[in-house]
Amino acid sequence: MKNSKMKINTNRKPIDSHEIGRMQDFSAVMKGFGVATIPFYKKWWFATGSGVAVVGAIVIAVATLNKTPNTETLVTENAPAPVVQVAQAAQEAFIQPAFKGFDVDFTSIWVNSGEAKNYTLPSGTILKIPACHFTSANGDEIQGKVEIRYREMNDGVDFAVSGIPMTYDSAGLEYLFESAGMFEVQGWQNGQKVFVNPYCPITIEQKTVSSDGKFNMYYLNTTNRNWQYIGKPNWQKEPEISKKIVETEDLFDAGLSNNTSFSFPSLYDSSDKKLADLQKEIDALEKTTWVEPKLIDANKQNFTIEFDKNLFPEFEPFANTIFGVSDASKFSPALYKYYWNTAVLTVNNSIQQTESNNIAFDAVSKNGYTLSLSNGTYIDKSTLGNNRRLRTTPEKRPWYVRVWNSIQGWFGKKKETKNTQNYGIPAAQEMTDTTTDYQQPSTFVLVPIDSTQYYYSGSGYRTPVNFTVYPVLDSANYEKAMKEFGSNMQKHNILLKEKRAKEAELRKEIAKRDSSYAANMAIDWRKKREEALANNGINKDYIQATDSATQSNHVKIVNAFAASKFGIYNCDYPFQYSNPVTKTVTFKDEQGKNFYVGSAFIVITNKNALMNMNYSNCCDINMSYIKKHRNIFFTVLPDDRIAYYTTDDFNNLPDDQNVHIKLRVSNKKMENISEVKTYLGVNSLLMQ
Amino acid sequence: MNPSPGYHVPPPQIKSEEEQIDAAKKDPKEFEPLYKKYFEQIFRFVYQRLDDKDTAQDITQQVFISALVSLKKYQHRGLPFSSWLYRIAINELNKWFNAQKNNRTLNIEDAGLEEMMEEMDEQVYEEYYPKLSQTLAGLEPENLLLIEMRFFEKRSFKEIGDIMDITENNAKVRLYRLLDRIKKVLK
Numbered sequence: 047m048k049n050s051k052m053k054i055n056t057n058r059k060p061i062d063s064h065e066i067g068r069m070q071d072f073s074a075v076m077k078g079f080g081v082a083t084i085p086f087y088k089k090w091w092f093a094t095g096s097g098v099a100v101v102g103a104i105v106i107a108v109a110t111l112n113k114t115p116n117t118e119t120l121v122t123e124n125a126p127a128p129v130v131q132v133a134q135a136a137q138e139a140f141i142q143p144a145f146k147g148f149d150v151d152f153t154s155i156w157v158n159s160g161e162a163k164n165y166t167l168p169s170g171t172i173l174k175i176p177a178c179h180f181t182s183a184n185g186d187e188i189q190g191k192v193e194i195r196y197r198e199m200n201d202g203v204d205f206a207v208s209g210i211p212m213t214y215d216s217a218g219l220e221y222l223f224e225s226a227g228m229f230e231v232q233g234w235q236n237g238q239k240v241f242v243n244p245y246c247p248i249t250i251e252q253k254t255v256s257s258d259g260k261f262n263m264y265y266l267n268t269t270n271r272n273w274q275y276i277g278k279p280n281w282q283k284e285p286e287i288s289k290k291i292v293e294t295e296d297l298f299d300a301g302l303s304n305n306t307s308f309s310f311p312s313l314y315d316s317s318d319k320k321l322a323d324l325q326k327e328i329d330a331l332e333k334t335t336w337v338e339p340k341l342i343d344a345n346k347q348n349f350t351i352e353f354d355k356n357l358f359p360e361f362e363p364f365a366n367t368i369f370g371v372s373d374a375s376k377f378s379p380a381l382y383k384y385y386w387n388t389a390v391l392t393v394n395n396s397i398q399q400t401e402s403n404n405i406a407f408d409a410v411s412k413n414g415y416t417l418s419l420s421n422g423t424y425i426d427k428s429t430l431g432n433n434r435r436l437r438t439t440p441e442k443r444p445w446y447v448r449v450w451n452s453i454q455g456w457f458g459k460k461k462e463t464k465n466t467q468n469y470g471i472p473a474a475q476e477m478t479d480t481t482t483d484y485q486q487p488s489t490f491v492l493v494p495i496d497s498t499q500y501y502y503s504g505s506g507y508r509t510p511v512n513f514t515v516y517p518v519l520d521s522a523n524y525e526k527a528m529k530e531f532g533s534n535m536q537k538h539n540i541l542l543k544e545k546r547a548k549e550a551e552l553r554k555e556i557a558k559r560d561s562s563y564a565a566n567m568a569i570d571w572r573k574k575r576e577e578a579l580a581n582n583g584i585n586k587d588y589i590q591a592t593d594s595a596t597q598s599n600h601v602k603i604v605n606a607f608a609a610s611k612f613g614i615y616n617c618d619y620p621f622q623y624s625n626p627v628t629k630t631v632t633f634k635d636e637q638g639k640n641f642y643v644g645s646a647f648i649v650i651t652n653k654n655a656l657m658n659m660n661y662s663n664c665c666d667i668n669m670s671y672i673k674k675h676r677n678i679f680f681t682v683l684p685d686d687r688i689a690y691y692t693t694d695d696f697n698n699l700p701d702d703q704n705v706h707i708k709l710r711v712s713n714k715k716m717e718n719i720s721e722v723k724t725y726l727g728v729n730s731l732l733m734q
Numbered sequence: 735m736n737p738s739p740g741y742h743v744p745p746p747q748i749k750s751e752e753e754q755i756d757a758a759k760k761d762p763k764e765f766e767p768l769y770k771k772y773f774e775q776i777f778r779f780v781y782q783r784l785d786d787k788d789t790a791q792d793i794t795q796q797v798f799i800s801a802l803v804s805l806k807k808y809q810h811r812g813l814p815f816s817s818w819l820y821r822i823a824i825n826e827l828n829k830w831f832n833a834q835k836n837n838r839t840l841n842i843e844d845a846g847l848e849e850m851m852e853e854m855d856e857q858v859y860e861e862y863y864p865k866l867s868q869t870l871a872g873l874e875p876e877n878l879l880l881i882e883m884r885f886f887e888k889r890s891f892k893e894i895g896d897i898m899d900i901t902e903n904n905a906k907v908r909l910y911r912l913l914d915r916i917k918k919v920l921k
Binding site: 052053054055056057058061063066067069070071072074075076078079183184244267269 | 843
């Protein structure tokens with residue numbers, strides 16, 4: 047016995063027989079059995095590996111066709127038989143895109159795993175990612191960026207191009223799907239598939255033309271190779287999605303991956319600029335830390351700075367400020383034995399500007415200030431007399447450090463030295479100083495203090511000192527400052543509230559603008575593309591038809607579907623291909639030669655459905671179609687050109703049992719789905 | 735102990751089942767009655783060892799696909815067809831566990847644990863349940879299978895023997911030796 051991390055469930059809710067009964071799907075077993083027992087000569091490895099000779103012939107045949115894309119050479123009755131074998135082998139792959147050169151494109155968006163966000167795609171579909179982590183195959187939470195790939199298949203051509211099967215096998219009966227929209231969604235990180243947390247589904251709001259109750263949701267089970275019924279769609283009206291905020295960058299990223307080079311006007315306008323400015327203001331306000339006024343502490347050293355405004359303009363904001371020394375031990379009484387010629391006040395962190403114009407709070411630092419004193423000149427008692435500049439009566443009044451232009455030439459001003467005079471100093475005013483951490487000046491000079499007073503200054507300077515000081519207030523000013531502080535705080539909060547309200551309003555406006563932009567973007571996009579096609583001379587009639595259809599049709603409904611796993615989902619109604627007309631058909635090319643079709647499609651445009659066929663011959667084939675439907679037949683040639691038969695062609699088919707179907711062939715290879723639709727005249731209702 | 739539903743099939747019914755199997759060997763579509771008959775049993779067996787219904791459904795489907803593919807090799811030995819399906823189910827589950835790693839789940843019920851304690855001649859204290867559960871989770875796969883079938887799926891020794899391809903007696907001996915081991919671990 048060993049330690050195990052096996053998950054243990056205790057007293058799990060039992061599952062009832064009825065529910066198990068609903069899971070039965072014998073047709074899926076039959077399909078799985080069919081795949082498991084494909085004879086070796088039909089297996090992919092035989093087609094691609096062992097059958098070298100056959101594949102060689104195929105490659106040569108395809109290469110030959112690719113070299114002559116502009117000629118009207120088709121697969122005619124003289125064409126080599128392996129071409130048909132290619133179609134047969136290809137059918138064995140479950141999802142096999144019809145064209146070699148392109149598929150229905152995925153749009154990629156990058157999301158942070160665990161972060162909720164909504165994304166609006168050019169088609170108008172909204173992907174809503176919940177605030178849950180995606181998981182690995184082992185169920186571990188995925189961290190970081192995850193690529194979500196999304197694509198929609200909205201009409202028969204999309205279905206055919208993607209190669210996703212559009213038949214539904216139920217109890218051995220095969221049905222066709224009438225589709226109200228299909229989509230595929232995948233999650234990737236570092237080349238590995240990621241998974242949706244099944245308890246936290248992603249929501250896909252896809253536009254659709256119908257909210258008919260007959261439609262169901264199906265999930266393509268690629269293991270069983272069949273569509274699995276998963277419930278009914280969740281219809282919502284369009285206005286509900288128009289309120290969604292569009293992620294501008296994602297919109298453009300999504301658009302750029304659509305293989306087009308059209309440019310669209312930027313969504314960034316004056317509203318965005320206003321919002322950005324407002325956000326800056328709000329940020330600044332939110333970051334403002336209000337410093338509550340401090341009451342003077344008489345037990346600590348406190349001082350003011352007296353200064354000459356002309357000489358020390360930088361001290362202007364600190365006029366009348368009383369500074370309290372934070373650490374009294376650093377403020378040695380010896381300091382006042384010097385005349386400090388240089389005083390620098392440095393803010394300990396950034397200045398927080400407030401709106402106060404009073405007392406000491408024009409600029410207040412939460413962390414205090416560093417006062418640096420240097421160029422201190424020793425003051426001999428004999429030189430000071432009544433004019434000493436440092437005074438102390440700590441119990442009654444603060445310290446003063448007088449900063450003065452006291453040294454000749456110090457600030458560039460020269461003052462004439464007068465005759466030497468002695469100034470006495472009363473003994474009572476002498477201060478006791480027991481410290482010795484100062485230098486005795488070696489020489490003294492007479493320094494003018496003002497027009498009548500001088501003092502001697504020593505030639506040596508004391509070591510500079512630094513200490514942290516805080517602005518403090520005496521009791522009278524403190525009360526006033528506190529009132530002002532309260533009032534300012536109130537003003538600040540009101541201002542912040544107003545700005546936030548303005549921001550919310552602005553965001554709402556922008557969301558409305560973006561929503562409207564998103565709604566129009568898909569149509570604009572398509573129109574531009576069609577204009578470009580029209581300029582190239584391709585099917586101008588179709589362009590006109592599209593324009594009028596764009597004006598007359600309007601999507602009103604979305605299917606808001608919660609997907610608990612990645613994969614392919616289809617909103618469909620299964621119908622049986624009943625009462626078809628069956629004709630004996632011989633396919634011909636435009637030159638009248640017999641044409642081997644191989645794999646082909648009938649797009650039923652009025653049902654938004656697709657039927658797959660595979661003909662191994664050119665002639666006298668039984669072809670079934672329902673006359674009342676709007677059918678379009680097409681097949682893809684090995685060089686990605688198409689041979690097709692339009693709805694009008696079908697309508698003009700004679701009533702005879704034996705008919706020749708003369709296929710039209712595109713004069714160029716198809717580069718994208720839009721071109722295919724243009725040739726076939728298919729107009730996706732869901733794209734309008 | 736009640737046997738699991740649908741196991742004790744009377745001989746005439748086995749005969750009829752043999753005919754169905756023979757028909758399915760000739761035409762796979764004839765497999766449907768057998769599929770419908772055994773789907774629930776196999777699904778429950780698979781789901782008992784898993785945490786989610788979707789995976790259980792997928793694996794159950796795969797069991798029947800594999801059964802259909804191998805049906806031609808199936809020989810009548812007078813045993814119910816279900817025991818063969820259960821063996822395929824064990825194989826498919828093992829394949830899944832190997833591929834997924836650590837996705838095996840132990841689904842237990844208090845009643846089953848109580849029965850185990852009684853079988854070990856132990857006083858039944860609910861406080862032991864967590865430790866007992868942990869001990870079961872640490873068992874070798876075939877031993878865990880034995881415990882699960884006996885106490886949580888209520889299968890007879892005869893059926894357990896058929897599924898594990900051992901005799902009824904052997905199933906009994908193995909189980910009681912295993913219970914002794916578990917008892918020692920608990921002490």
